[in-house]
Amino acid sequence: MAKIIVVTSGKGGVGKTTSSAAIGTGLALAGHKTVIVDFDIGLRNLDLIMGCERRVVYDFVNVINGEANLKQTLIKDKRTDNLFILPASQTRDKDALTREGVEKVLNELAKDFDFIICDSPAGIESGAMMALYFADEAVVVTNPEVSSVRDSDRILGMLSSKSRRAEQGLEGIKEHLLLTRYNPERVEKGEMLSVEDVKEILAIELVGVIPESQAVLNASNSGQPVILDKDSDAGQAYLDTIKRLLGEQVPFRFLNVEKKGFIKRIFGG
Amino acid sequence: MSVLHCADVSVATLQKLLSAKLAQAPAFFLQAPIVLNLSDVSQTPDFVSLKKLFIELKLVLVGVTAATPEQKAAAHAAGLAVLQAGKASVKAKEQTVAQPPANGPANGAAPTSAVAAATTMDSKVVEQTVRSGQQIYAKGTDLIVKGAVGAGAEVIADGNIHIYGSLRGKAIAGASGDTSKRIYCYNLQAELVSIAGNYWLSDSLQGKFWGKSACIKMQDDSLVISELV
Numbered sequence: 001m002a003k004i005i006v007v008t009s010g011k012g013g014v015g016k017t018t019s020s021a022a023i024g025t026g027l028a029l030a031g032h033k034t035v036i037v038d039f040d041i042g043l044r045n046l047d048l049i050m051g052c053e054r055r056v057v058y059d060f061v062n063v064i065n066g067e068a069n070l071k072q073t074l075i076k077d078k079r080t081d082n083l084f085i086l087p088a089s090q091t092r093d094k095d096a097l098t099r100e101g102v103e104k105v106l107n108e109l110a111k112d113f114d115f116i117i118c119d120s121p122a123g124i125e126s127g128a129m130m131a132l133y134f135a136d137e138a139v140v141v142t143n144p145e146v147s148s149v150r151d152s153d154r155i156l157g158m159l160s161s162k163s164r165r166a167e168q169g170l171e172g173i174k175e176h177l178l179l180t181r182y183n184p185e186r187v188e189k190g191e192m193l194s195v196e197d198v199k200e201i202l203a204i205e206l207v208g209v210i211p212e213s214q215a216v217l218n219a220s221n222s223g224q225p226v227i228l229d230k231d232s233d234a235g236q237a238y239l240d241t242i243k244r245l246l247g248e249q250v251p252f253r254f255l256n257v258e259k260k261g262f263i264k265r266i267f268g269g
Numbered sequence: 270m271s272v273l274h275c276a277d278v279s280v281a282t283l284q285k286l287l288s289a290k291l292a293q294a295p296a297f298f299l300q301a302p303i304v305l306n307l308s309d310v311s312q313t314p315d316f317v318s319l320k321k322l323f324i325e326l327k328l329v330l331v332g333v334t335a336a337t338p339e340q341k342a343a344a345h346a347a348g349l350a351v352l353q354a355g356k357a358s359v360k361a362k363e364q365t366v367a368q369p370p371a372n373g374p375a376n377g378a379a380p381t382s383a384v385a386a387a388t389t390m391d392s393k394v395v396e397q398t399v400r401s402g403q404q405i406y407a408k409g410t411d412l413i414v415k416g417a418v419g420a421g422a423e424v425i426a427d428g429n430i431h432i433y434g435s436l437r438g439k440a441i442a443g444a445s446g447d448t449s450k451r452i453y454c455y456n457l458q459a460e461l462v463s464i465a466g467n468y469w470l471s472d473s474l475q476g477k478f479w480g481k482s483a484c485i486k487m488q489d490d491s492l493v494i495s496e497l498v
Contacts, residue, residue, distance in 0.1 A: 153421070
């Protein structure tokens with residue numbers, strides 16, 4: 001049975017789509033057949049991050065309306081085996097999604113895939129509710145600053161009250177905290193919340209800390225998930241995150257300021 | 270639990286009386302547990318038929334109280350609980366009172382006044398963290414939160430509020446106007462605390478108890494904060 005993971009945050013611009021792309025790619029690299037579904041109808045971005053924007057023919061809304069079938073619509077990733085993308089519609093709005101339609105598509109995907117990653121839009125309106133409703137697990141993407149943390153808190157409340165598992169009285173959604181754009185130097189100066197602060201406020205299990213990195217922007221611009229940039233700190237942090245999602249115990253990295261070496265201190269850099 | 274007092278407990282009379290009562294507020298008593306007080310009844314009623322009547326009326330007859338030994342035996346045979354009468358329930362016709370459970374301590378825990386009766390109801394317990402945007406109301410009773418109360422969340426109780434995590438949101442105790450109620454929390458960082466309508470915003474809470482455990486109560490018409498222990 002496929003596992004449905006929603007990547008959500010409440011607040012916009014914290015790294016949901018970047019994380020969805022990285023997590024989907026990471027799970028596929030680990031040998032699991034994975035599909036990433038873009039729920040951000042009208043503001044399609046996932047195709048850009050995945051570098052498949054020129055290959056979009058049909059979209060999620062077409063499938064729901066029966067204008068195309070899944071086989072025609074799913075885009076197979078060229079770099080990673082076992083990885084597919086279901087793009088959002090750019091010309092419609094979020095009301096084009098119906099609960100019955102989404103359920104039908106997810107059920108059909110569940111027959112073929114091990115993991116279904118739902119890339120949620122920002123906000124707490126119907127689009128975001130639709131993305132989280134059927135989830136088994138949730139990755140809550142949070143930046144270490146107060147407004148992002150509060151919005152994540154709100155989304156966590158939604159997960160435990162507005163999801164299918166909550167409404168049907170099933171076991172609750174498994175919640176994971178993914179801290180992105182973490183900058184240890186600014187934490188040390190007191191300009192950013194620390195990992196411990198965020199963990200204390202949100203009180204859920206930490207699955208990953210992604211350092212703020214130039215590699216993330218480079219990856220987005222080149223349409224390549226950052227997890228494939230294995231030399232970068234952000235790429236390595238996402239690889240660690242995937243291992244933790246799959247149940248492995250991995251120590252956290254990139255939490256502390258890197259001490260500059262002797263040469264660097266003299267010559268700068 | 271609601272206690273029903275009636276001198277005539279024949280099926281026909283009760284049907285008429287209860288139907289009239291339920292018509293006034295159909296939702297209020299929907300599937301409500303009812304205890305039948307038999308202090309004014311001398312004969313032994315037909316409990317099996319009564320149970321059927323209650324089911325038809327969408328009520329649940331759970332037990333009898335103030336019963337004679339014969340009535341107790343008949344109630345027992347019909348699968349009903351025999352409860353000890355609480356002192357407050359003796360006079361009132363249909364009133365919410367706390368009934369000690371049948372096998373629990375008898376009159377020692379019985380309520381002595383209407384206010385006490387309200388607060389000895391089972392407290393509302395929230396096992397997890399209350400998230401931003403969530404609102405929890407403990408009607409007529411205490412509220413116990415085992416997790417934290419997030420910023421932007423609201424916890425409200427007619428009774429006391431106990432929070433075993435951090436209080437970052439709003440806490441409103443004694444919401445129905447009882448100034449004797451208190452707020453206890455393990456870590457005070459609240460946006461607002463209020464007791465019986467008297468409130469303080471977080472500005473007034475800064476000071477030696479901010480970020481520490483604290484108890485908030487009413488004293489001489491104003492709020493005071495003191496140590497939790």
